[in-house]
Amino acid sequence: MTNDSHDALIETPDERIGFGIDVGGSGIKGAPVDLVTGKLLTKKYRLPTPIESSPEAVAEVLSAVVSHFELPAGAHIGVTFPGVIKNGVAQTAANVDKRWIGTDVAGVTRDATGHSAFVVNDADAAGYAEAAYGAALGQQGSVLVLTLGTGIGSALIHDGVLVPNFELGHLELDGYDAEKRAASSVKDREELSYPEWAERLQRYFAHVEFLFSPDLFVVGGGVSKDHKEFLPLLDLTTPIIPAKLRNKAGIVGAAALAAEND
The missing domain is CATH 3.30.420.40 (ATPase, nucleotide binding domain)
Incomplete structure (x- = not known):
């Protein structure tokens, strides 16, 4: 074109x-x-x-x-x-x-x-799109959409209504800005295996789950295409699924x- x-x-x-x-x-x-x-x-x-x-x-x-x-x-x-x-x-x-x-x-x-x-x-x-048309379509309650990329992007949608500027990539966790430990760019830079990275994701998602008690996690970002390599390794009470709409x-x-x- x-x-x-x-x-x-x-x-x-x-x-x-x-x-x-x-x-x-x-x-x-x-x-x-x-x-x-x-x-x-x-x-x-x-x-x-x-x-x-x-x-x-x-x-x-x-x-x-x-x-x-x-x-x-x-x-x-x-x-x-x-x-x-x-x-x-x-x-x-x-x-x-x-x-x-x-x-x-x-x-x-x-x-x-x-x-x-x-x-x-x-x-x-991106989070609103997943709730309105994608992986979280029809989900009631609170949906947290987290994109794992250069940093960690986040969106909270409650009963279909967006709560704006929900910056969960910048939560302090173990003395770090959370995305400095758990973003997919960190996995690449430190050459972490999926199981090694999943340990960091477990710490992050468990902390977010404790703070906000969502009804569903949706995980986006380019790495979500490999979701079978790391989402099954997470031990959470909240259901967690990959995003659908991608880019x-x-x-x-x-x-x-x-x-x-x-």
Whole structure:
């Protein structure tokens, strides 16, 4: 797919269509989403995140991603951001320029694309998607979605309602920031076997289970494709299952939350 090509939305009623953009440290990707099924209506369109990922530079990419699709003039879009978000404003910034801190991400998106935007933490978007369409569909009570990657992302959904900015990767555990001991990047860097890594995951998940007593754990991140290598090694009271939506979850969750908050 070339940068000057465009994707028209397939024949789907407007009220069923959402649009999500997932902003990451290496790439920015977007797609229209069927809000009933949670499926993407076209292929994702992805552009690299600018090396100098300032608000101005990222705004240009956001504009290009949205312009690639023929969105209705009044369409609302959902945008994930790698940081804590309060009322559309970034409070932290992970893997993007620190000039984002204190920036109105929703305003930057609106000015760049001409569309109203709902901005959400990236882990929150992915977690919400798993609850609305993925592994936790239909689950009542409290669902904790934890993504094991460079760090540990987390999302809490209670009876289908997202509790935002639930940063459980930064719990202090045994004198460490938890993700510095249990993220999958640590497994790779320290060359831990799955059983060795599972010992660290056991300590982490058991601590989170004690603190929050969830009804279900959902584990995401790229390493979740190997879930049979480590999830059966964990001894927990709470059921724990792998995520389903993988790298589509951010786009899907952002679109769904934007529609819900329209």
